[in-house]
Amino acid sequence: MSISELQMGLVGAGGVVVVGIFAFNKWQERKHRKAADALAKVGVQEPLAGEPAAGGERVEPVIGAEAPPRPTPTDQQLRDASARRVPPLLPPEVDERADWVVRIESIESVVAGQFYHAAAQHLDGLGKPVRWFGFSDTENRWEPLNPHGAARYHWLCAALQLVDRRGAATEGDLAHLAAGLQRVCDAFMAIPSPPARAEAQARGAELDRLCAGVDIQIGVNVLARDQAFSGAKLSGLLHTAGLELQGDGCFHSRDDKGLTEFVLSNLEPVLFSAEGMRGLTTQGITLTLDVPRVADGVQVFERMMALAQRIAEALGGVVVDDNRAPFGDKAVGLIRSQIEQFQGQMAEQGIPAGSPLALRLFS
Known part of the structure; x- marks a missing residue:
């Protein structure tokens, strides 16, 4: 093998090593980013109006404004979240056949009345009734949300009624609720978990047919x-x-x-x-x-x-x-x-x- 061939071989081997190191670094970066995203999914709620932020500065939530970046939860917040009870999937007052239920989680508790009225602004014009519930950590049960209450909840849910005498909920109704809830949750630093819309719409259409057959x-x-x-x-x-x-x-x-x-x-x-x-x-x-x-x-x-x-x-x-x-x-x-x-x-x-x-x- 000539010196030139030897040099080219070493250069090629070095390139493989560099590519390998680069790929390993990218894999590590992706791994850490994924872990950070998982923590951010239980992000910290933005302080409510009138409450001081963790750093002492008062931060007012602005409904409809672009949400600020989610801060990474502290170790204490994560320990508090893991210690809380996970509520039953559905409040007893709702029925999966007749309701599309969106669960909402927040690390920091939200005030019932403030959340309710903020949601009302973004859900104005919705074609179907919505009922609200909050999970009481002390009572260990879901309870109807008091629109004027000061109770605080880490878990809430919205239950959209899929059928009434005006017919079944449309794709527009479900999309309206999902988009409105996302904007509200961004303001309060909470996380909504909407189920699949297509399945709910099909379920509502079937239930509407059953109801029409006995509506006399x-x-x-x-x-x-x-x-x-x-x-x-x-x-x-x-x-x-x-x-x-x-x-x-x-x-x-x-x-x-x-x-x-x-x-x-x-x-x-x-x-x-x-x-x-x-x-x-x-x-x-x-x-x-x-x-x-x-x-x-x-x-x-x-x-x-x-x-x-x-x-x-x-x-x-x-x-x-x-x-x-x-x-x-x-x-x-x-x-x-x-x-x-x-x-x-x-x-x-x-x-x-x-x-x-x-x-x-x-x-």
Whole structure:
């Protein structure tokens, strides 16, 4: 081998060593960066308005502004975080079938009221209701967030309702919540963990189809025959029967828990009011049973029919259906069987009629 070949060989070997050292350094750099990112995921919350920062300077959170760089958690903060209890995945009040739940974690506790109102600013216009919960470290349980409360939480969650009577949540609804939460969490130095949106949207669409198949209301009319009904007499009958006039202009029959069983409204386009009942006359009234929102629907229907018959007898009217055909035993029996059928389907789907979940879905 010539001297030139030897020199070229040494140069090549040196190049391999240099490349190896460079690659090793890059691997070490990537390893350390990954470790730092893992620590940053449990980053320190920005001090709230009015609270001093760790260095003594007051730092005000600015909603909507670009988040400052996350400081690396101290050893003490990491020890405190590891000592805290990890909460159950979901609060008992939420249901994975009906809610899209985003958990939020912060090393430093956040004030419930401040977080709630900051979130409200960024979630304005959201098409579906959102419920908020915080995990109490002392009580070891999730609890509803008090919008005006001073309680502090390291863990929070937002539960977006996927379905109501307006339909299923859209991709836009989920994206709106995710983006708004990210901006709020950046301001408070917290970390949201939103689940997959596509799966939640598909789940909501399926649940909406199930709800649409059992969403029925039963209406019964009582029409005046020879003389219009007197508002004063009607009001007296309804108060005796235990119905109460509410702000929606209807009389409500309520169960022992205060939940509406059925409502009685004016057949004419005039709302009932306490001050107007004395001078009011009407050609008829309508009683309505919202089947998915009422437990023991058949019994409630029978009580509603009994009241309709009492009103007809007392005021000189007749009980008819939506087609103004008199109710007979056959029609009453058919309605009973329909109520049993639809409420049975709801029970099979794990959404009993009149349950808290049913009241949310059919609202």
